Amino acid sequence: MNSFTEENYLKAIYKLIEQNDEAVSTNAIAKKMNTKAASVTDMLKKLSDKKLIHYQKYQGVTLTAKGEKVALSVIRKHRLWEMFLLEKLDFKWDEVHDVAEQLEHINSDKLIAQIDKFLNYPKFDPHGDPIPDVNGKIQTQKSKSIANFKKNDVLVMTGVVDHSTAFLQYLDKSGLALGNEIKIKEVIEFDRSLQISINKKTTIFISNDVAKNILAITK
Amino acid sequence: MNSFTEENYLKAIYKLIEQNDEAVSTNAIAKKMNTKAASVTDMLKKLSDKKLIHYQKYQGVTLTAKGEKVALSVIRKHRLWEMFLLEKLDFKWDEVHDVAEQLEHINSDKLIAQIDKFLNYPKFDPHGDPIPDVNGKIQTQKSKSIANFKKNDVLVMTGVVDHSTAFLQYLDKSGLALGNEIKIKEVIEFDRSLQISINKKTTIFISNDVAKNILAITK
DNA sequence: AATATTTTTTAGACTAGTCTAAATTTATTT
DNA sequence: AAATAAATTTAGACTAGTCTAAAAAATATT
Numbered sequence: 040m041n042s043f044t045e046e047n048y049l050k051a052i053y054k055l056i057e058q059n060d061e062a063v064s065t066n067a068i069a070k071k072m073n074t075k076a077a078s079v080t081d082m083l084k085k086l087s088d089k090k091l092i093h094y095q096k097y098q099g100v101t102l103t104a105k106g107e108k109v110a111l112s113v114i115r116k117h118r119l120w121e122m123f124l125l126e127k128l129d130f131k132w133d134e135v136h137d138v139a140e141q142l143e144h145i146n147s148d149k150l151i152a153q154i155d156k157f158l159n160y161p162k163f164d165p166h167g168d169p170i171p172d173v174n175g176k177i178q179t180q181k182s183k184s185i186a187n188f189k190k191n192d193v194l195v196m197t198g199v200v201d202h203s204t205a206f207l208q209y210l211d212k213s214g215l216a217l218g219n220e221i222k223i224k225e226v227i228e229f230d231r232s233l234q235i236s237i238n239k240k241t242t243i244f245i246s247n248d249v250a251k252n253i254l255a256i257t258k
Numbered sequence: 259m260n261s262f263t264e265e266n267y268l269k270a271i272y273k274l275i276e277q278n279d280e281a282v283s284t285n286a287i288a289k290k291m292n293t294k295a296a297s298v299t300d301m302l303k304k305l306s307d308k309k310l311i312h313y314q315k316y317q318g319v320t321l322t323a324k325g326e327k328v329a330l331s332v333i334r335k336h337r338l339w340e341m342f343l344l345e346k347l348d349f350k351w352d353e354v355h356d357v358a359e360q361l362e363h364i365n366s367d368k369l370i371a372q373i374d375k376f377l378n379y380p381k382f383d384p385h386g387d388p389i390p391d392v393n394g395k396i397q398t399q400k401s402k403s404i405a406n407f408k409k410n411d412v413l414v415m416t417g418v419v420d421h422s423t424a425f426l427q428y429l430d431k432s433g434l435a436l437g438n439e440i441k442i443k444e445v446i447e448f449d450r451s452l453q454i455s456i457n458k459k460t461t462i463f464i465s466n467d468v469a470k471n472i473l474a475i476t477k
Numbered sequence: 478a479a480t481a482t483t484t485t486t487t488a489g490a491c492t493a494g495t496c497t498a499a500a501t502t503t504a505t506t507t
Numbered sequence: 508a509a510a511t512a513a514a515t516t517t518a519g520a521c522t523a524g525t526c527t528a529a530a531a532a533a534t535a536t537t
Contacts, residue, residue, distance in 0.1 A: 124369070127376070128369070128372035128373070128376065129372060130368070130372070134368060137366070138364070138366045138368075138369050141364050141365065141366070142364060145357070145360050145361060145364075146360065147356070147357045147360070149349070149353060149357075150343070150347070150357050153347035153348065153349070154347070157346070157347065
């Protein structure tokens with residue numbers, strides 16, 4: 040078994056690799072983990088001994104298959120617990136992270152399998168981040184503009200193309216935010232404008248111009 | 259904040275005090291915690307410094323109000339998590355303990371309040387053990403023979419008076435086990451025999467002699 | 478009341494994880 | 508290609524929790 044600390048290091052390394060797709064430096068890990076480079080070096084030796092990372096002095100690290108599996112398992116647990124807190128226990132987004140950071144280290148295959156089932160096997164969290172399956176497999180799916188989807192598609196908003204204040208204010212006013220569930224209720228043929236529902240509640244109309252600037256993935 | 263280990267020591271001390279209602283010895287704690295007396299002594303010093311226990315060398319320990327509060331909070335979390343696993347995630351009794359041992363240390367007031375709410379504020383776990391409330395208050399209730407209850411009472415079976423093999427086999431055959439929910443469906447005036455349902459499923463008849471030998475508390 | 482036994486504590490050592498400060502290696506600049 | 512700067516590692520120390528072995532205190536036995 041791996042300690043909480045080891046799991047946290049592996050998760051941090053995974054996320055850093057994900058960002059730039061190259062070996063990550065001791066300093067980068069230290070920054071992410073809010074610790075000192077010397078402490079990181081110590082841990083890297085240990086993880087290397089356990090065959091969880093590829094590590095050569097001064098050369099940065101990558102994950103071994105074994106290490107990646109552990110990282111993905113932690114990420115899976117984190118995201119499932121976040122979903123659970125949000126959907127079943129009425130947590131707000133800003134309350135979720137700290138608790139999930141603790142829960143992600145609970146060690147019980149059955150527990151996480153049942154939580155997964157309880158949530159009806161979600162593939163993405165409300166951020167649009169994919170939830171790895173039991174085997175660590177990730178549903179990779181590129182965010183697309185919601186103008187590309189069709190009637191009755193259920194999506195999760197993951198980003199925007201236009202980052203102008205004007206546009207963001209418009210989104211805010213319309214009640215659209217990252218992580219929202221968007222369902223395409225109607226596609227108007229004439230001008231490709233959309234009728235969409237947000238989080239199963241409010242329904243709004245948006246022009247094709249706006250739609251093109253909102254990124255989402257299917258839920 | 260207290261470490262997992264400190265919480266576990268406090269919980270162990272609480273339970274030992276509960277059993278005999280007197281100061282508990284270093285050895286008793288060592289046995290309960292599966293550790294050595296020397297380790298216990300070290301921890302007792304620490305807990306004493308933190309004003310969580312009353313400790314004088316060679317004299318055994320009791321909990322301070324502060325220490326008892328921590329212990330009760332851990333027990334509350336443990337029992338609520340057990341209920342949650344059993345009732346919401348289809349765990350079996352023997353699968354519950356190890357996971358609850360981990361979950362009881364998760365630190366989030368909101369989380370445990372929501373779990374409590376989700377379970378509809380249970381006062382006893384399926385063992386019949388009381389679940390302390392947020393303030394550490396325990397619903398004390400003595401187990402009584404089910405011959406003492408009346409029609410429509412909903413109970414939790416907590417024990418037996420007669421421990422003979424014959425009786426236990428009879429219980430087993432009847433589907434009666436510790437922790438079962440028993441509802442008094444009917445009390446026959448004539449011979450004080452009972453019609454009871456077990457876990458909302460099977461309904462059986464038992465004689466007053468049998469009823470006198472089954473202990474339970476109201477749910 | 479003296480001796481033996483049991484219980485508890487102390488002393489010193491070990492592991493996991495962290496730190497500071499110094500040394501070493503790599504990268505950058507001139 | 509030297510010199511300087513930045514990144515990384517090593518050395519040694521610290522805390523939390525644990526252990527074994529030995530010492531001290533309390534309890535039981537004769």
